[in-house]
Ligand SMILES: [Fe+3]
Ligand SMILES: [Fe+3]
């Protein structure tokens with residue numbers, strides 16, 4: 001059977017503009033909220049036009065010792081210059097970046113995925129160490 | 135690097151209640167709209183409670199000869215009996231099934247994914263043959 | 269303060285192609301699953317192009333006697349012919365229609381909203397009578 | 403006909419924990435990206451439990467002189483402590499706040515809406531002045 005995992009493209013974000021970059025602390029305290037920034041195009045900007053844009057970024061978490069994984073957030077970027085006056089004439093554009101806030105109880109891996117409307121699915125991941133409180 | 139594809143669980147839908155079942159024609163005419171039904175639990179029902187439910191089903195398409203793949207639809211099931219009077223006392227529940235309508239120009243593979251809030255990511259796929267019009 | 273309710277446009281679906289049409293039974297049994305179809309353009313088709321399309325339909329429920337209302341489902345239509353070869357050359361299109369399945373415990377009003385990427389927010393509603401089981 | 407606008411609740415965010423607070427510059431330059439932060443509970447925290455939580459925040463824009471309005475972003479907060487071991491035992495929680503980045507060409511009003519799974523729809527808005535570049 002074809003597997004969806006084969007469709008997620010990975011690459012070095014320094015040379016590939018579609019790769020989501022996850023920025024957060026490497027270690028956090030258990031059950032304390034912290035910020036996670038996910039963005040594309042830190043080195044090479046991705047277009048944001050009616051015809052070609054990033055539709056969403058999703059953030060997912062897999063605890064190291066658990067069997068199952070968890071959706072943390074799904075962030076849709078909806079405005080790309082569309083207008084009744086024609087493509088790329090509209091008054092609003094949403095950038096492909098997000099800062100969200102999460103808390104974790106266990107160490108694991110953060111996954112970010114992103115979708116370009118013409119270049120498909122992209123992914124990245126970052127291990128995160130969760131320090132148990134005494 | 136950890137890959138998100140490893141988190142998608144696959145199984146036989148006849149014995150595993152989390153697997154999305156894709157129902158549509160095996161062959162369709164190019165550029166003609168057709169229905170795609172995706173549901174879980176055709177043989178074994180999945181729970182739908184405030185604490186345990188299917189949050190979404192997504193449908194994705196990879197043309198056989200193309201490099202990139204495409205999101206077709208994302209379907210969120212939002213109501214699971216929550217209420218100010220406590221869990222599972224609410225007036226509304228949304229089932230984990232959807233019928234959408236698509237048209238394709240090329241043969242490829244339809245992918246369905248589903249997410250249970252406590253049992254994580256699940257997937258299935260179905261090849262579809264697109265008959266070019268004369 | 270400006271209110272978002274003022275942005276939702278309503279009209280007769282027989283003459284306005286953006287209005288979501290809700291199709292389901294007028295009366296259902298409490299706690300029994302039933303189908304709800306929501307679609308646009310039953311009389312006049314809405315375009316589905318890279319530059320102009322329906323991005324989503326949402327279904328919401330307000331029980332007559334309750335203070336609060338509930339999201340039932342959010343359905344995104346993602347493919348509109350975009351491709352690396354240019355707008356409207358892509359292999360996939362998702363139509364602006366959905367069939368979902370819900371169950372209710374109380375009578376109330378179903379609301380459907382829809383969003384066109386250039387013509388904004390549209391709405392419709394349909395009362396539904398829920399017959400209590402003996 | 404019942405209108406969905408009647409379901410959006412508004413209040414003073416200093417005394418009502420469900421009201422989304424929009425934080426951004428009052429005036430921005432046309433076509434320059436700027437940050438918009440939207441969060442709930444700046445003065446009074448909203449719960450984040452499996453049974454009671456904020457499911458999403460949406461950001462919308464209406465240019466003052468235009469007929470139609472635009473979705474900017476839709477941000478879903480997915481993790482609320484659910485787990486196979488029972489509600490509120492899970493390893494992950496997503497907070498009800500987001501920072502997104504947008505650019506505008508015209509002055510108008512930013513709308514934020516938020517949805518609590520048991521307390522329904524809430525809204526707020528903020529005028530924004532867009533300074534045309536010379
Ligand atoms: Fe791209
Ligand atoms: Fe499950």
Ligand SMILES: [Fe+3]
Nearest residue numbers: 320384386387
């Ligand atoms: Fe339209």
Ligand SMILES: [Fe+3]
Nearest residue numbers: 454518520521
């Ligand atoms: Fe609440």
